[in-house]
Amino acid sequence: MKAFDIIIIGGGPIGIACALEAKKKNLNYLIIEKGCIANSLFNYPVNMQFFSTSEKLEIDNIPFISKENKPRRAEALEYYRRIVTSNDLNIHLFEKVESLSKADGSFRIGTTKGDYTAENVIVATGFYDIPNKINIPGEELPKVSHYYKDPHYYASQKVAVVGASNSAVDAALECYRKGAEVTMIVRGPEIGRRVKYWVRPDIENRIAEGSVKAYFNTQLSEVRENELVITTPEGKKVIENDYVLALTGYEPNFNFLRKIGVQLSDDEKLLPQYDEETMESNVPNLYLAGVICGGMETHKWFIENSRIHAKIIIDAILQKEHA
Numbered sequence: 104m105k106a107f108d109i110i111i112i113g114g115g116p117i118g119i120a121c122a123l124e125a126k127k128k129n130l131n132y133l134i135i136e137k138g139c140i141a142n143s144l145f146n147y148p149v150n151m152q153f154f155s156t157s158e159k160l161e162i163d164n165i166p167f168i169s170k171e172n173k174p175r176r177a178e179a180l181e182y183y184r185r186i187v188t189s190n191d192l193n194i195h196l197f198e199k200v201e202s203l204s205k206a207d208g209s210f211r212i213g214t215t216k217g218d219y220t221a222e223n224v225i226v227a228t229g230f231y232d233i234p235n236k237i238n239i240p241g242e243e244l245p246k247v248s249h250y251y252k253d254p255h256y257y258a259s260q261k262v263a264v265v266g267a268s269n270s271a272v273d274a275a276l277e278c279y280r281k282g283a284e285v286t287m288i289v290r291g292p293e294i295g296r297r298v299k300y301w302v303r304p305d306i307e308n309r310i311a312e313g314s315v316k317a318y319f320n321t322q323l324s325e326v327r328e329n330e331l332v333i334t335t336p337e338g339k340k341v342i343e344n345d346y347v348l349a350l351t352g353y354e355p356n357f358n359f360l361r362k363i364g365v366q367l368s369d370d371e372k373l374l375p376q377y378d379e380e381t382m383e384s385n386v387p388n389l390y391l392a393g394v395i396c397g398g399m400e401t402h403k404w405f406i407e408n409s410r411i412h413a414k415i416i417i418d419a420i421l422q423k424e425h426a
């Protein structure tokens with residue numbers, strides 16, 4: 104069984120930042136990533152543009168050069184991939200961590216490919232793997248997707264976009280511009296307040312002119328093969344439909360956190376317990392990094408403000424070692 108000072112679960116931007124910091128401090132580390140490098144970013148919409156400017160997405164002060172000031176998904180993938188390969192970071196890809204337990208003061212980590220031991224574990228598993236389900240009849244039909252990738256697929260189709268956040272608005276606008284007949288189904292009274300300020304007028308104007316249809320204060324109640332049932336303030340309505348993009352957000356893998364002993368707050372936020380000074384969770388020597396720290400508040404942490412977790416954690420680990 105291979106032994107490490109640190110095992111980092113998750114090879115997203117923050118897991119990679121932790122590995123860089125560990126390497127700088129000559130610690131024996133390994134990233135275990137269940138998909139490809141920066142797997143969540145890889146699964147974002149192909150044309151996605153970050154709301155952050157590129158320097159805010161930099162890790163370890165390595166320059167991130169992008170064509171526009173706000174980079175695109177492809178540029179971010181290139182940036183994080185080059186960091187991993189150029190720095191020869193120790194990473195195992197397409198290997199999923201399935202169990203974690205403590206024995207004789209060390210962690211035992213079981214994956215789809217083997218077992219490891221480590222003195223410290225950093226959980227940087229993000230929130231993009233588990234979509235928030237609507238829990239309605241028909242949601243399991245193949246025409247319903249909780250991830251949006253490429254507008255080309257939806258050309259000349261009747262597409263319903265559920266949600267009013269950045270992802271939903273981007274998908275609605277892109278599909279409309281590729282010739283889809285787009286209907287937005289929005290639970291609240293307006294387009295989300297966090298929608299990128301330069302995108303908001305575009306969607307509001309498309310809705311106002313009728314190019315994109317929008318039902319506000321409306322719930323999707325049922326998905327059928329060729330139609331949807333929606334509940335509007337005026338009552339139930341049946342509309343024709345080919346595809347549903349249910350972009351209603353994502354949540355961290357709380358079952359995994361519970362299984363490894365991390366305590367979650369009792370309220371609906373399900374905030375994992377950790378010390379803000381060190382990022383150490385209630386499980387000694389188990390640290391949390393990146394967006395997972397926000398529990399259900401998935402907007403609280405992002406790359407910009409969580410990249411500092413890497414240095415905080417590695418400093419805390421070294422301080423403990425020297426204590």
Ligand SMILES: Cc1cc2nc3c(=O)[nH]c(=O)nc-3n(C[C@H](O)[C@H](O)[C@H](O)COP(=O)(O)OP(=O)(O)OC[C@H]3O[C@@H](n4cnc5c(N)ncnc54)[C@H](O)[C@@H]3O)c2cc1C
Pocket residue numbers: 112113114115116117118135136137138140141142143144147151152153154155160198199200201227228229230231232270392393394395404405406407408
């Ligand atoms: C559409 C969209 C746009 C965004 N735009 C911005 C922006 O402009 N600026 C910004 O700062 N942030 C932005 N964010 C947020 C940011 O992309 C994420 O916060 C970022 O990916 C978080 O990095 P992370 O390393 O914490 O998590 P992730 O990037 O999600 O990485 C977690 C990794 O863990 C892996 N993993 C999960 N479970 C396991 C397991 N059991 N075993 C092994 N590996 C596992 C996953 O495959 C994944 O690669 C955006 C998010 C979305 C969804």
